[in-house]
Amino acid sequence: MSSIPILPRHMRNTVLPGHAACHGCPIPIGLKVVGAAFGDKVILVVPACCTSVVLGMHPGTAFNGSVVHVAFASAAAVASGISAGLSKRGVRDVQVIAWAGDGGTADIGMASLSGAVERNDDFIYVMYDNEAYMNTGIQRSSATPAGAWTTTTPLGKKEPKKDVAKILIAHGAPYVATASIAYPHDFYSKLKKAAGIRGFKFIYLHAPCPVGWRFDPSLTVNIAKLAVETGMVILYEYYDGGIRLSGPSRPLLDKSKRKPIAEYLKHQGRFRGINEGELRSLESYVDSSWEWVKKFMQ
């Protein structure tokens, strides 16, 4: 791991103590990495999602940067507008980041996201994926994996997860990456790389939620790590027409190096009711994701 970059800023200078996240919440972990990358020179555009609460209640705040809270479907559109306004005014020293959950991205925000990508508007979009509507009480989203219990899929979700990174690659976005809160240095490098590219940049951030996934809050990072180690989440970057696997996922191209998916599932109450057939379909989802990645690898 000699390539670990030195972080230029203290993460706690941006994410302040006193945020309103649940125990073991992955969101402050992700935001601290954003803070490490950009300090207070960041404008977060946050639609309705857990982060709307996590950042704290007016008149307090736990974020020492700028935040624009916006209507649910609109993170990408508002970020497009801010980016255009800043460029017209010649302001170039601040990074605009749309910071949205899976519901605000894969479901209600999909059209505005697609529009911003197609226009190649200049900002970073981070989809932090806790795989359901956690803020409203664990309802399924299109990013919920098959087999997972949620309050609106009490028998487990039947349909496979929507892969937004794949959709954005199909849009021809200049930069698409996947990251995990278990690998902050990897996420950091991807943010920095994205910031250096003009146009639309998308980073998927896998973010396990102890409350919604029913695991012990001390295990958030372990679960996130297992998602990568089992190959459920593949860390990569896509640019110049090709996918490059990132460090933690690189050895896992060899299927025998991946941990069994059951290792990932067994800590999570949401998969308690999963049967053999559903496990098989999860496994085949993972296999097909890897096959797809291989096709675009450079």
Place this chain on the structure above:
Amino acid sequence: MVLKSLTGNHAVALAVKMARVNVVAAYPITPQTTIVEKLAEYIDGGELDAVMIRVESEHSALAAAYGSALAGARAFTATSSHGLLYMYEWVNWVSRARVPLVMAVVTRTMGPPWNIWTDHSDYYEQRDTGWIQGFAMDAQEAFDMTLQAFKISEDPRVFLPAMVGLDAFILSHTSMPVEVPEQELVDEWLGARTQGFVIDGSEALIHGALSPPEYTEGFIEDVGKAMEEAVEVVREVDHSFGRTFGRSHGGLVELYKCSDAKYHIVLMGAWAGDAMEAVDALREQGYSIGVVRVRYTRPFPGEELYKALSSSKGVIVVERGVSFGSMGPVFLDLAGNMLKYSRKLPYMRNVIAGVGGVNVTYKDFEYIAKETINYLESGEEPSVIAWYHAR
């Protein structure tokens, strides 16, 4: 000053250009399209130094315009009917956020059935959103009102978004000579953009965070207070516009042949011109009648209307829209606002006409006025609310 033959939509586009907007975000919908087409021409032709965000929906059009305005840009969008309904969440968001920007609303009937002609229901439905709402009568006023909208919206006493309404086709696509002032004069009169706060990274600002009820109540009440302040601002802006460009429109209302009138037609929009023609004809026939044209519905010109109508023998409010199960929105606002000044109201009647884009001519206004006046003078009262079917 030069005279140019412009449609209502092109008059709006030219005013937006002369206001030197920085960002236009828009999505096509008939009959608004020729505004944004013209702006695209200006921008791509290098006549207007602005960014055009060609969004994928009206919801995003206003969201993107909002984002750019928040970041300090003078921003504009335009829409109609279903587009306005689709962005409704954002219409409310922008005003509560207290971010100045301007939107043209080319009024069009809502479906079903599909219909592209004018009525005012789409515009009426915005009346509780906290936007300054003006409605133009002709292309000259569409031009002037658009420039004035930026000035009102960016006034520190207001800091609310502003809407310019204009009728589909009968105004949006109809040409008339428009006096276009010199750019330098517009620059001087309008000045640089001002807004309550700018989010551009120069300082850490949080906007719109979860707030407890006691704070939220204050924010919402402030929208109402700003709207009250806006009454004077609208008057002032029209006044200073008149001093600078030699043309004002009466502030919140325009009075036509009202000084000695016993009866009054109250209405807004392009057909006010037809009502004025009817008044000319009626006066030749010996009827004492005038037109009170409502230019702004928000803030509602209660004081002006009370002054103009309190001693009227009969007020006929003619509207291209109705609040189902109640009455026309302008009638309701008028009755409610008159009560602020007196418990004793003049006879008032609400005629719903031209809904769905039905063409209403000066002949129809003549008929409506005569019918009402003849009833009243014979000592009878016609129904308070009536649908009039122009054919």
